[in-house]
Amino acid sequence: MRTELRIGTRASLLAVTQSTWIKNQIETAHPQTRVELVKITTKGDRILDVPLAKVGGKGLFVKEIEDALLAGEVDLAVHSMKDVPTELPDALHIGIIPIRETAQDAFISVKYSSLAALPQGATIGTSSLRRKSQLAALRPDLKITDLRGNIDTRLRKLDEGVFDAIILAGAGLNRLGLSERITTLLTSDQMLPAISQGSLGIELRRDDTELLAGLQFLHHQQTAVTVAAERAFLLRLEGGCQVPIGAHAILSGSTVTLTGLIASIDGRQLIKDTVSGPADQTEKLGSTLAETLLARGGKALLDAVYADNASGLK
Numbered sequence: 001m002r003t004e005l006r007i008g009t010r011a012s013l014l015a016v017t018q019s020t021w022i023k024n025q026i027e028t029a030h031p032q033t034r035v036e037l038v039k040i041t042t043k044g045d046r047i048l049d050v051p052l053a054k055v056g057g058k059g060l061f062v063k064e065i066e067d068a069l070l071a072g073e074v075d076l077a078v079h080s081m082k083d084v085p086t087e088l089p090d091a092l093h094i095g096i097i098p099i100r101e102t103a104q105d106a107f108i109s110v111k112y113s114s115l116a117a118l119p120q121g122a123t124i125g126t127s128s129l130r131r132k133s134q135l136a137a138l139r140p141d142l143k144i145t146d147l148r149g150n151i152d153t154r155l156r157k158l159d160e161g162v163f164d165a166i167i168l169a170g171a172g173l174n175r176l177g178l179s180e181r182i183t184t185l186l187t188s189d190q191m192l193p194a195i196s197q198g199s200l201g202i203e204l205r206r207d208d209t210e211l212l213a214g215l216q217f218l219h220h221q222q223t224a225v226t227v228a229a230e231r232a233f234l235l236r237l238e239g240g241c242q243v244p245i246g247a248h249a250i251l252s253g254s255t256v257t258l259t260g261l262i263a264s265i266d267g268r269q270l271i272k273d274t275v276s277g278p279a280d281q282t283e284k285l286g287s288t289l290a291e292t293l294l295a296r297g298g299k300a301l302l303d304a305v306y307a308d309n310a311s312g313l314k
Contacts, residue, residue, distance in 0.1 A: 001030040001214040008065040008074035011039035012150050014172050018200055019078040021175070022098070022218070029217050038074050040065050062203075066092060069203060075211060077203040081196035081227055086235040088203070095212045096202035097227055099220040101171035103198040103248055104185040105131065108158060108173075109165035114184050118142060122164040125157065129265055129305070131167050133244040134191045136267025155181060167191075171198035192246030192261045192272070195230040199223055222251050225279050229258045232286025237262070237294070243305050247286075254279045260289045262298035265305060271298045 005026065009019035016037065023035040042064045061083040068074045070091060084094065112118050115138065125147030126132060132144050145163065147154055151172055158166050170185050204212055226249035233247045244263040249256050259274040271293050277285040294302075 001033050002075075002211070003032055003034065005033060005035045005076065005211075006038050006074040007035060008038050008040055008068050008077040010061060010065070011041055014151060014176060015078070015080070017175055018080070022078050022200070022202065025098075025218060026215070030214065038068065040068055040074075066203065069205060075204075075208070076215070079201045079203060081199040081201040081231075082194045084196070084201055084203075086231055091206055092203055093206050094201040095204040096215045096219045097224040098200050098202070098218045100223040100226070101174055101198040102185065103193040104170045104188070105191045105193060105197075106168050106170040106173055106182040107165060107184050107186055108155070108168060108181055109183050110158060112165060112183070115139065115165070115186065115190070118165060123162075125154065125163040125166040128167075128194070129244045130194055130246050130261075130263070131191065133263035133265055133267045133270070134246070134261075135167070136265075137263070137270050138190060138267075140267065151176060151178070169194075169197055188248050188259065192259060193248050195234045195245065195247050196227045199227050201227075225249075225251050225256060225282060229256050229282040229286050232283045233258065233260050233290050234286075236287045236290035237298075237302065243302065245302075247289075249282075251279060256282060256285055258285055258289055260286075260293055262293045262301050264301050265308070269297065269301060271296050271301065 007019050007023060009015050019037050023037060026033060026035050042061045062079055065077045066089055069077050070089060107115050118139065120141045121143060123143045123145055124135060125145050127146050127148050135142060135144055147157065147166055151168060154166055154168060157163060170182060173179055173182055202215060229249040230247040234245065237245055244265060246261040247258060249258040255276055256279050257274060257276045261270060261272045263270045273289060273292050275285055275289045
């Protein structure tokens with residue numbers, strides 16, 4: 001293991017916290033190594049006044065970091081896997097998948113104990129089309145409003161009474177030491193998570209085999225298998241993190257069970273199914289589930305979303 005490493009990371013508090021955890025793990029396992037965090041601002045970080053679904057393109061939170069990795073300005077990158085496109089530059093790969101935090105979404109409210117407890121017409125904040133769709137299906141009476149910004153900003157708006165409740169990823173709150181802010185975690189039956197939600201990915205240059213070997217201690221195979229199944233589902237749908245798609249995989253023994261969802265933005269149509277198969281056939285499993293949902297009307301729903309997003313870019 002080399003004596004100095006540079007990690008490329010977004011500059012947000014959550015991204016830095018996640019990358020600091022990786023830094024600490026590396027320095028503990030390899031005491032001779034000193035790790036530096038290189039903070040990089042991405043397109044997704046710069047655009048705060050437009051819903052992400054309207055921004056267009058994939059890799060909103062990773063491209064600039066990948067450019068630094070390709071240029072040799074950093075040695076590895078730490079990403080939230082839900083932000084990582086299914087297609088990467090040829091010279092790069094996600095070589096290490098650490099153990100996953102919770103994949104569940106968190107319901108957060110100052111006044112109300114659960115989603116069901118919200119009064120009719122209550123205002124709930126989220127910027128995710130996936131969450132909006134499933135919220136609209138569960139509670140069509142609610143006022144669902146866009147909510148952007150970092151976690152502190154979102155929580156502050158809730159505390160100031162701008163929203164009656166907000167939805168955030170439980171993993172981010174746990175990693176920031178804010179678990180006490182979680183009112184309740186939503187089950188996968190209530191709200192299917194984003195693809196790879198709660199998991200991190202370490203991106204490396206393909207030719208850096210020495211570094212890959214030195215980081216193997218961080219790799220968690222069970223997480224890698226479930227993430228691979230979810231990303232195979234996403235790959236076949238050619239979707240990004242800003243479309244109403246959800247998936248969650250569970251590994252039990254040598255069997256993977258994958259549940260996937262395609263939804264209309266208004267939540268009136270939810271196409272959902274579950275498949276199971278061998279853990280060594282995650283690519284086939286994800287693709288099969290995607291084909292099933294597309295054939296049941298999912299293609300028309302996605303086409304409508306992409307057309308709406310495209311019109312927002314004009």
